Every structure is written in C-alpha cells, then in structure tokens.
Amino acid sequence: MIRYAYLIPFLPLSSFFVNIAVGKRLPRKGDWLSLATIAACLLMSIGIFYEVFRAYDPNFRYHVVVPWLSVGNRFVIDAGILIDNVTAVMLLVVTIVSTLVHLFSIGYMHGDPRYNRFFAYLSIFSFSMLGLVLSESLFFIYIFWELVGLSSYLLIGFWFEKKSAADAGKKAFIVNRVGDFGFLIGILIIFSTCGVLGYDQVFQAIGQGKLSGTLLTLAGIGVFCGAIGKSAQFPLHVWLPDAMEGPTPVSALIHAATMVAAGVYLVGRVYPIFTPDALLFIAYVGLITLFIAATIAVTQNDIKRVLAYSTVSQLGYMVMGLGVGGYTAGLAHLATHAAFKACLFLGSGSVIHAVHSQDIREMGALRRKMPITFVTFLIATLAISGVPFFSGFYSKDMILAAALEFGMKHPQHMIFFLGGLFTAGLTAFYMFRLVILTFFGKPVDHHKFDHAHESPPSMWVPLVVLAALCFSFWYSGWFGTLIRKPASAANPAAVSSPAPAVPAERGLAPMEHAAVPAPSPSREPAPAEPGHGQAPSHGTSVAGEASHAAGPSAHGESLAEAGHEAHLAHQAHAYAMYSSVTVGALGILLAFVVYFFGWIDPARVANAVKPLYEFLLNKWYFDELYEATVIEGSKAFSRFLAWFDLNVVDGLVNLAARLGVFLSFLVGKFDNYVVDGAVNGVATVTISSGSVLRRLQTGKLYHYVFVLAGGALIIFIIRAF
Amino acid sequence: MFLGNLGSLRYFLPEIAVTATILLLVVLHVASNRRTSAAPALLSLLGVGTAILLVGVSPAGGGKSIFEGMAAYDGFAVFFKGLTSLATVVVILMSMDSTELAGRSQAEYYIFLLATLLGMFLLSSATDIVMVYLSLELVSIPSYLLAGYLKGKEDSVEAAMKYVVYGATASGVMIYGFSLLFGLTGSTQIAEIGRSLVAGKATLPMLLAAVMAAVGFGYKIAAVPFHMWSPDVYEGAPTPATAFFSIGPKAAGFAVLVRFYYTVFASPTPGTGIWHLTTSVDWPLLFAVLSALTMTVGNLVAVKQNNVKRLLAYSSIAHAGYMLMGFVLLSSAGIEAILFYLVVYLFMNLGAFYVVVLVGNGTKGEDIADFSGLGSRAPFAAVSLAVFLFALTGIPPFSGFIGKLYLFAEVIHRGVYWLAVVAALNSVVSLYYYARIVKVMFLEEPKDTAALPVPAVTRAMLVLLVAPTLILGVYWEPVARIASNSVKMLAF
Amino acid sequence: MTLDKFLVVAAALFCCGLYTVMTRRNAVAVLMGVELILNAANINFVAFSHFLSRVMGGQIFAVFVIVLAAAEAAVALAIFLRLFATTGTVEVDTADQLKG
C-alpha cells in the first residue's frame, strides 16, 4: 500500500479539476466524486497506518524522491514523499476528519447554489493538506502550506456575497502571509547555509555544524513563524475567529481539525532544528496563546466563536507542549483534538442547521430536540475538558506533565505548568457553559426551538463516528511508542557518530526503501535495504525509549541520567494528572453553578468586573490594535508612496522643470507655461528654454545684425585671449 | 597644374548646361506672352537633368584645378554638384505643384532658381577667395529674390528685406576678413594662403580673419549665432523656395566651409585620413561649441513653434548643428559623415517640405493645426510626412538614423564625448516637436474631414522621396562608398 | 603714407558701417552701412595690394567687390521698393511680422 502513497494527494486533486470544470453537470453535482476520492484516501491511509502499525518501529521511514528542479549542478530541489509514524498518524487524522466532513457537508450544504464548487474546494483542500503531510522537504511543505492557505481563503469566503465573509477570507490569507514571511526567511537561512531543504538532509547538515548558534535559533523561529500564522498563535491568532464566517463543515475541517494543526505538525516535523532557545520561544508563544484565547472564549456568545477561541487555546497547548519538550504530547493532542474539535464543530453545525442561529443566548433545551447531537457534543466536551477516559484527558495530561517536568528542571519556567493548569480549568468552564446554554435549561426563543429538529443521517453519522473517537483507549499505548521525540540535530553529541541517514533513492520512477536514521549515538548505521518499506529494526527501541521522555537539555546524556529523567517524568506525570483532573472538575462545577443552577448571576459578575469583561469580550482589542497600526499604517504608507510616485519621482524631472522656471525668472522671462506640471518635466524644461530663446528672435532686423556682430566679437575675444 | 580657361571648359560642362538653360529661360521669358505656362519649369527640369547627367558622366580622375586656379574639379565638388542639382530637380517639381507660385511669372522664378544652382556649383568648387566671394553672392542674390517672390505678400517681402540686408552685412564682414587674409599672405589662392600661414603664429589679425570668414560661412549654413535670418526668411519665402534654402545653399555652404578651413588652416597627414592644424588657430574647438549651440538653440526654439515652416526652419538650424559635428573632427571620416548626412537630409527634408506644400495647397495654412487629421484626410501624405519627420529625428530604420550614426560615430571615435552627449540629448528633444506634428496628424480628430486631394505626380514624388529615406536606413553601403570617395579634395 | 594709416581708415570705416547697419531704421541708410563695410574691405585690398604684394590680386578683388556691391544694391533697392509698396514704409523695425 505504501508504495502507492504518492497517489494519495492526487485523488482529491483530480476530483477538484473535474468538479470545478464540469461539476455542475454531473449527477448530484459531483459531491459523490469528492467523497469517493477522499474515502479512497482514507482507505489508503488506513492501509498505510496498518503497515506502519504492524511494523511497530519508532524509526520507521519510507522516503522516495524524484528530481524536480535543478539549476546547474548545485541547486537541486527534489519532490518526494516521506512517511514515518507521525505522517501515518497524521494521514489518518486528516483523511478521517475530511471524509466525515465531506459526508456531513452533503446534508449541510444541500441546496446551495454553488454546491459543486464547495466540494471542489474541499477537494483542493484535501489535496493540499495531504500533500503537506506527505512532503519530505521544507520547500514542498511551504508550497502546500500556501495551497492550504488558498483553499482556506476560498472556503472562508465561500459565501462571498457577505462582506464579512469576504473580509475574513482576505484577512486569513494576509495574516498567514505575514507568518509565511517568517517561514520563508527561515527556509532561506537554512538553504543558504545548508544548501539543501529535504528534512533529512537539513538535519544532517545541521548535525555537521553548517548551521548553528543564533542563526539556527533564528532559522527555527522563522520556520515557527509559519506555524504562528497557520496555527493562529499569538500574535497572529486574529484571523481564526473571523474565519468562522465560512460554512461550518469548513470550520470543522480546516479551522479546527486539520489545517490549523499544520503549524503544530510543522514544528513536529522539523523538531530537530530547534535550539533550546527557539523551543523556549515556542513554548511562550503557546502559553500566551492558550491563556488569551481561553479568557476570550469565556465571554463569547456565538457558538462558533467560542469553539474558535477554544481551538486557538488548544493549539496553544499543542505548541506549548512541543516547546517544553513534550513532543509526543503535542502531537497526541493534535490527534485527539482533531477528533473532538471536529465533533464539536460539526455538532455546532448541526445545531445551527436546526435553529438557524449561532447565538447561544437564543438556544436552550435543545437536548430534547436533537438527542444525537447532544450526546455527541457532550462526549466531545468531556474530552476537551480533560475528563478521564476521554481522549483530551490523555493528551492534555501529557502536555501538562511535560510542562511540569520542564518546570521542575527549570523552576523559573514553572509558569508553563501553572498557566496550562489554570487554563485547563477555564476550558472546562467555558465548554460546559456552552453545553449548558445550548442544550440544557429552557428554550429561550420558542420560534426557533419549535423549528429545531434532529439532522439527517448524513450529518449525524459523522458525529457519532467522531464522538466514538473521543475516548482515550484509541490512543493510549501505541501512540507514545510509535511517536518518539527525534534527537536535536544541533546537539553535537547526538551526531558524533557518522550520520547514518541514508540518502533517499533517486530516480525518475518512484523507488522505495526504508532508511533508518540513528536516534541515538549507540546505534550502528543500518544498511540500506532496497526492498519493501516495512523493515522493522526492533533493536533500536531501547535506546529510543530512553531519550523519549527527556527534556530538551537531556539529549546525549548517559543512560543513567536517562533513568533519572524517566523517574522525574513519571513523577511529573502523576502530579499533573491529579491536578488537571481536580482543576477540570472545578471548572465543570463552576459552570454548572453559574449556568445550570443559576446560583451566581453571570451578568452581575460581568458587571462587577466590567472593564475586564469588556476587554475580554472585545478579544483583548487585538483587531482594533492591528487595524489602527499595521493595516492603517501600511495603507497610509502605500498612499503616501503613490503620492510620492506621482509627485516626487515623476516630479524629479519636474523638479528640474521648477529649476527651469527659476532660471527663466532670473532672466526676466518668467514663463508660466513651465508651471504646467502635467507635462513631462524634461519637455517642460525644453519648452521653457525654447520659449526664452525664441524671444531673442524679435523680428527686428537690427537685433539680428547686432547678434551677428556681437557673436563674432565674443568669439573673437574668447579665442584671442 | 592649373588648367587654362579653354582647357577647363571640359570640366565645366554642368555649369555650362545650367548657364545655357538660364539664357534660354531669359529668351523664353522675353519671347513668350504666357507667363504662367509650364514651359519654363519643364525647360529648367531639362537643363538641370542635363547637368546631373553631365555630373554623372563627368571625366574621372578628378584632382584638376581649373580656370587658372579659380576652381577645383575634384570628387568633393562633383559630389556637391550632384547633390545640389538633385535638390533643385525636386524643388522644381515641388514648385510646379505649389499653388503659391501659380499665377506668377514662371520664367523669372526658374531663372533665379537656376542662377542659385549655378552659384552653388561654383561655391562648392571655389579655390580662390575671389571665387568664393563671387559664388557666394551668386547664391545669395537670386535667393533674396526668391524669398521675396510672392509679390504683395507682406511676409514674403519682409523676408526678402531681412535676407538681403543680413546677407549683405554678413558677406561684407566676410570680405573684410578676406582682405585681412590677403594682407597676411599676399595671395587669393586658398591653397597658397594656407601654405603661407603654416609657419605663422596665431596673430590677432589671423584670428580676426578666421572669425570674420566664419561669419560669412556661418550665415550661409545658418549656424548660431549667425542663424537669425533663417527662421524669418524660411517662414516668409514661398514654401518650395524655403525647401530649396534648407538644403541647397546650406549644402554649398558646408562645401565651401570645409574646403576653406581645411585648406587654409589645416593640412592632411598623408595616408591617415586625419588632418592636423597648421596654425594655432583652434577653430575646431570653436566650431564644436558653435555646433553644440546651433543644435541646441535650433531644437529648443523649434519646440515652441506653431508654424510648420518655421518649425522646419529651426529644425534645419539644428541639423546644421549636427553636421557641424563632422566638420570639427579633422578627419576624412568626419567629412564623409557630413556628406552622407547631406544625402539623407536632402530626401527627408525635401520630403517634409513637399508635404507642407501639399497641405498648404489644400488648407491655405502652414500651422500645425492645419495638419490635424491628415492621417485620415490624406493617409499617404501623412504617412510619408511621418516617415520624414521620424527620419529627421533619427530613429531607425530610417535613413536619418544612419546619417546621425555616422556623425556620432566619428565624434566618439575622435573622443569628443561631450559633443556626442549633447547631440544625443538633442535628438530626444527633437522628437518632441516632430512628434507634435505626427500627433495632430494621427492622434487628433480633424476639424475638417474632407479628403485632401493628392495628385498622382505628387504621390509619385513622395514615393521617390520616401523610398530612399527607407532604403538608406536599411542598406546604405553605396551611398557611404560614394561619400567616402568624394572626400578626396584638392589641396595644393 | 604707410600701410597702417590705410588700415586704420578701413577699420574705422568698417565700424561705421556696422554701426550704421545696427542703428539706422531706414532701410536705405542700412544699405549704405553695408556699402561702407564693403568699401572698408576694398580699401584693405587695394592697400595690401599696393604695399605688400606685387600682384594685382587685391585690386582685381576690389573691382569685383564693387561690381557685386552694385548688383546687391540694385536687388536690395528693388526689394525695398516692394516693401514700400506693400507696407508703405521702409523702416526696417516696423517689418517685424516674422519673429519668435
């Protein structure tokens, strides 16, 4: 199966082309085509996952490249795919969510005038996202990075007649471009020092010391900037809530489960290039994000916006998790989050579909009308709130554990754990606030309530599937084993052994083999086995295990120390688990106290801390700040430049013309023709001097003779003396 | 080495043909009552045609001094004779077309025209200052009459008055300079004068003589600051006469300028094609400055003109400036460039005037505004005029570019970069006013949309003028060869 | 009588002529100025011929100049007449239609 992996992105791409071109004329407007292709992708992904899972090798790699672009003999960029365990998991996540969203959309988008276009866009998104997951170099991930941005733009602005939707699409694209600017700089730094862009080649080059120190940190932060944009991290998180203008399935697929997680995936993919400083930067960005977003989520009343901010907050968790060294934790949260957040979003879509409103203050008691939606939504909420036995508990707990462990080693950075813990409570609170206001209590708007009904099966089946994936048993066990933190490439100890990464096979036709890089110094380089992709080497797992839980500073330390680390990690895990369960419970409790039992009136609380409430309600005024500074600033600057261009640069020659005016004034022949600024400047000078000169031609004969004689005299005098 | 009078006649056939034609015209004028018939024009065509033929078949070998040293028979003179008579043919045809001249006495007009031509023949071959003065006056005096030929038209008479006074003064100054030269050397033969001056240092009288001679020649080629008569005269004179002035006397002026200065104040370094100054009178620098001034003033003032004839007058001043560049370089390639330029200038300038005559016939006006919409009223004439104007600007693939190329090339080759830059910038300026005419012809909607009739003969003439302008822009080797052969000048 | 004296007279005459041309308004007077210039040259020719060279070139030249001056004057006067007929005046500075 894996040998056909390169086909995966092309299936949705073909359906994109068909749907965009002739979709309107196809039966059912081509929705089946998109669904079929993505389902095929799902099947292939399952196949691949099965192969990977069967191998059960933390170092599994399948790497194929074909030459794509070359200039001279030094500049070479290859196209290819790289499948390791992370990829396999990610493929599965993407295809599952995508398939379910396709299915859900059939019902949700029913009757839309641009139905076929919607499925075409979903297909191009699936293509881009799968390409992003499979790409084996920074260059290609950047390509697909932009392409998912495009599909996001198209889908957010799908209902472009709404100005807010069109605005949101534009905002998303441009904000992402800001992040991509950093990404590009990161790529450029790496390329200019290492001369390669394939992940393996880059790690190898960094290991050889071609790029190190501050520049490496900068490169890491640059690449991470891409993630800041795509994963809506502070300070570029502003686009994601606005992106909710898109159809809800899109929000679920792109802006909750997959595309926004691409940033996290990117960080995971290039993890070895991050220096400890870069990781610390990443962790802080994650922390700030998760906190800010959660505080905002508490006050929002739009069901999708609450979910959007919760997405931002959860992405912050993932990023922070990666930043503090919880590699596995961050990626695990990515996977679990994809399921429960997609479930939440699709659930919200089901609700919106039913009541035609997004304001939770107009809902209430919907559990009676929409039991399936309610149950699935509740399960997902339990998952996100970190209730034990649900997937969110499993992964968030790992993140908090990693943060605590990091804090134990570096007490000055304990804030990661504390902030994360506090926000976990906050998350539970606002999520249950949402559930209670939506599904419990009494109907607020009877008209809407009466209209509400359970969604058709095409919509609730995906909900059920996703809800089923919200339980933790799906993930526990294999996840931590298969997905291991890679060694930092910059750590000299990790690369003191000859770099064993086997260069990928080249050829015009995709060739394959399993390359097994060394995760630890103790390992012998494995001979390249040009054969089938699943070449397990279990012997490596011991050493791999040892470095698994280690913090960023722990690489390359002795096994004894590794044992100590393991102990520390275990301890941290326990603490984190207890405290997170406690805090989560408190949050849920508070939500019930306030919104279910009504013992505390939220309006009064809000009034009591009005400035804070306003501040949060207005999302910390980020949009206003950006609007006032960056956007207005650049617009004003561009207007200035346009003015400058029209008046100064074009006028540079005009300036000469002004000089000409002055000169002609000096000779007493001021000529207002010159002032005509519209005329090209050089011509103006010419004309003005021409008109001065022509005044000499008075028509009076004796002037002519005078000039003749005078001219001759002057010539004579000049020549004579 | 000097051929006697009788022996010289063999080398004087074109002049004789022209003289005979003039005499015949006088007879015709006296004998015929029909003063406006086409006979004089046809007769002059015949005469000039014969002259061209005689120039063409004139005995080879060159390098003869005829009439006891008064004139030279050399490639240089032959070239100018051919050039000026060619110009005269075109002008005669143009005059036949012009309604300005219709109804006026024809024979007199052509007598003056041919007399001027005779003067130009002599001027381009004169090797004695007496001869120079004589032929200069022979060119000038009929020109005055041509300028004032439109009896009753105030402009024309005013032009003639200015022309005659200015011309007489300029030639007076020149003759005074000649008298000083004669005093310094005791000879009237320019070769002799040159030899006598070789040893001498630059005395004040010598300088004075050089400058005063420059006044006379400068007036003839209309170089700044001796150009001021030309715009007024060009505007006032009948258009065919203006066309004639802008090429014929100017070319002859260049001929005598080159011959005089190169013989008197310089001498060739054998085998190199390079001249060196024999006296310390640094006239090349002087004329380089005049050249820059001339082209700049001509172009700048032209920009502001609204009368096409006047505009072309200034443009011809500017072109004299370009040609002067070749004069200052003391190299045969420089002179070659002038000769080449004169050939292409002949076609493009006369062509432009031809269309002006055509439009003047149709609209009775010569303002730029009268050309508006010509592109649709008379497309062929308009396209031809555009070709001529762009050729005058010096844009490939028209011949004017090649002419400029030769001039620029030699200037750069001799290292006078500043002059090259000035000239280059001037070309850009010139585009502006030439394009103004093109603009009104093609880009503006005409006030009057009636088609302008273009007679078949005129059309044929325009073709005959456009063709060389185009062909010489693409393949000019033969003309270049003729020019380089014609540089061989008598110098003894 | 030395050459110098002739030359000084000629130079003075030349200047007078030029001055006349530049300042007089009446066309006929201007023409007279031109004649002065030509005659200044003539004096030079004859004087040089007499004092410096034994050839007759100078004198001959002077004769030519005189002849041509006459011709020129004839043409000029004819033109002035025409001017008078058209504009009613022979003032050169009123004839300034053509300018610029």
Add this chain to the structure above:
Amino acid sequence: MGFIDNHILSLMTFLPVLGAAAILCVPRGKDDVIRWIAAAASFLPLVLSVKLLYAFDRSVAGVNVAGQFQFVEHYSWIPSINVEYFLGADGISMPMLILTALLSFLAVIGSFGIEKKVKGYMALFLLLETGMMGVFASLDFFLFYVFWEVMLLPMYFLIGIWGGPRKEYAAIKFFLYTLAGSVLMLLVLLALYFNTTNPETGGHTFNLLHYMAQSTHNGWLKGFDVRILLFLGLFIGFAIKVPLFPFHTWLPDAHVEAPTAISVILAGVLLKMGTYGLMRISFPIFPDVTRWFAVPMAVIGVINIVYGALCAMAQSDLKKMVAYSSVSHMGFVMLGMAALTPTGMVGGAMQMFSHGLITAMLFFLVGVVYDRAHHRQIDGFGGLGAVVPVYTAFVSFAFFASLGLPGLSGFIAEQMVFLGSFDVFRTIVVIAALGIIFVAAFHLWALQRVFLGPLNPKYAALEEINAREVFCLAPLGIIVMYIGVWPMPVISLMNSSLVHLVDLVKAVI
C-alpha cells in the same frame, strides 16, 4: 524545408512584417480579411517557435561562445562599417522568443474587437512583432539597436491612436523616455565599436561576441572607470525599459492608456527587453563592472518590489494597479540577476517568462471588464463574482498566480530568486520577502472589492467572458500552471546558458 530550417529566426522575425505589407494591400473596409491575415502572420512565428523549441539543443550554453549559438544566420550587411546580419538563439533568448511569439498571436486574437482603423492597427502591430523578435534574435549590437528602435514607432502610434483618454500624453511620454534611454545606448554602442576589433578582419565590429571576447582584458576600453561609465549608460537605457525605479513613471501612464492587447505586449514582452538586454549585453561585456554594481542593482530591485507593491495598493484604477504590480515583479528579476548566482539568474529569467504570461492574463482580464463596464475603478464594482463566475475564476487564477501562489509559475520564479540571492544579500532579500505580503494584500483587496461582497446592482446584467477571450486566456493559464508544477522544461531551456553566464561574470579577475 531546408530553407525554413536555415532561416527559422529570420522567418520568425520577418513573417509578421510581410503580413503587415499584405495587410496594406487589402482594400479598405475588409476588416475581417485584415484580421485573419494578421492572425495568420502572427500564428506562423508561433508555429516556428514550437519547431524551434523542439530543435533546440539544451546542453550548450551560447552566451559568449560563437560556436554554441543555434539557428545562426550570419551575413555581412554593411561591409564598410562591418555591420552584420547576425541572428542566433541560446538559452537566454529562447524563452523570450517563444514568449513573444505566443503573446503576439494571442494579442492579435485579443485585438479582434478593435473596430477603429483596423488596417493601421494590425499593420503596426505586426511591425511591432518584428521589432520584438528581432531584438531577441540579434547578436549584432547594431542590429539589436535597430530592432530595439523599430519597436518605438508602432508602439507610439498604437498607444496614441487606439489608446484611452490621455493617450497622447502617455504615448509621447513613453516615446521620449525610451528614446532618451536608447540614445545613451547608441553612444555606448559606438564607444564599444571603436574600441574593439574583429580578430579575423582587424576592423571594428558590432558583433556582441567580439565585445565579450575582449571583456577579460583589463586594459580594454581605457580601463575600469570608462567601463563603469559605459555600463551605466547601457544600464540606464535598459532600466528605462524594465522599468527600474526611478525611471518607471512612464509605465503606469502607458499601460493604462494603451489598448488591452498593447498593454499585454508592453508588459509581457517589452519590459523583458530591459532585463534581457542586461543579460545578453551588459553582463557578459562588462563582467567586472557587473560585479561592482551588483549591490546597487539588488537595492534597485528590492525598491522596485516593495515600492511597486505599495504603489499598487494605493491605486483606484484596476489597470494602474496591474501596471504597478509589473514594477514590483520586475524587481524580482533584477534582484535575482544581481545576485549573480545560477539559481538567482535562472530565477530572474524564469520570472521574466512567468511574469510575461501572468501579466498578459491580467491585462487581458482588465480589458474584458473594461469593454463591458467602460471603466476600471476598483471601487466602482462589487460582488461581480455572483454574476460572472467564469470571469471571476480567471481573475482569481491570475491574481493568485501574480501573488506567487505555489503550483503556478510565479511562485517558482520568486522562490528561485529568493533562494538564489539570499546568500548574497541577506537584508535586502528579507525586505524583498516582506514585499510578498504587500503583493498578496493588494491583490486580495482588489479581488474583494471587485468580485466579492454584495453585488453592485448596476452590473447585475454584466456579460460573461466570451469564447474569444477565453481562447486568449486559457493557453496562458495552462502554461502558467504547467510551469508551476513542472518547471524543468523552461529551466532546462536556459539552464546551461545562464550558468555559463554566471561563471563568465564571476570568473574574471
């Protein structure tokens, strides 16, 4: 067949002008006949260019090696001053020849809607095509110069007669600017001529390859200072054409006033002549000065990028915006070339090719809406996406191509420029990369104001793009996408030449 093979470049160059001559013989009023003759006369070079593409040997460099030029036609033209008729193609000129053939043909098709003085229009257009082809095929500087200037006249008339409201101003401005640049070039041309001799004949020469052969001699052209002067003279001449800041102000006027097809040619082909000239003439003849001037060139390039993008953002006229976006994109070419690395150079050349296609699409598209709405004010539309979906799709495609979306050719070019030049100019490239944000911003902003949001009821009945217009756009779009996905066919076309060029520029002491 042999004749065609031996004279393929000449045929490509002169077939259009033959077509123009044929058109002049067609009687007035038979506009359709004229149109089809013009289409045929521009289609034949396109066919030949395909033949050229297949016959071209990609492995040899050309540039300064006489023997490695292909399709060479070498005759003496004016023996007395050694002007030669010398045509040939290498990797530098190949993409441009193909681009010219393609865009010319499409522009003729795109001009079928012209009703005013069809005869003159088509004849001038074909003359223009001859000029363009000639520039890209010439290897003799004199010949190059003649073709270079030959383009001016038709361009002047095409803008001046068939242009918009301020056509006269725009036409003369274009003409004067360009002529000013080319007279400088003429002076340099002559200086080169007199300082170089043909080793075979000993006479002076206009042959570019002979200049390049001299370029390694330190004492050539009286030393480095003179070479700097000559280089700058040429540079300004080319910079006006590109156009580089601050010589770019003719461009917005000319582009805006020109009729659609002429804007396409202006932006698609004429702008490339400036950078082509630098590659073909300036760089190999003055390698040492090129290195000396690399940083200023990069700075100018980056100013173009950022400045052009910002100016574009401020425009209210759609066409003017596109025009300024050309300024921005040509900055990438300059930046890539200035880096003097193979990647940067290929990136720059790639950008020339790609921008030619993309900007042609953009101008065609602006023309489509202008034909229907008779104005181009960005704020005067709104919500057109609902009325004209196909048109909207084309515009979106072109805009995304223009802002450098991966998968389309502009992206490849920009990235190669970045990757190739970052090593050399770090800060400059960072600023240039900042430009991509602005580029995205103004494209999307315009897209939104014109096509998205609530529909402006004035345009509820706007006509959808028609088949002829799609015929003009589709080939461009397909090529843009093809190159974006699989750029090697184009890169390999110029690879060896440009690598050789970089070696040449870098190698000299």
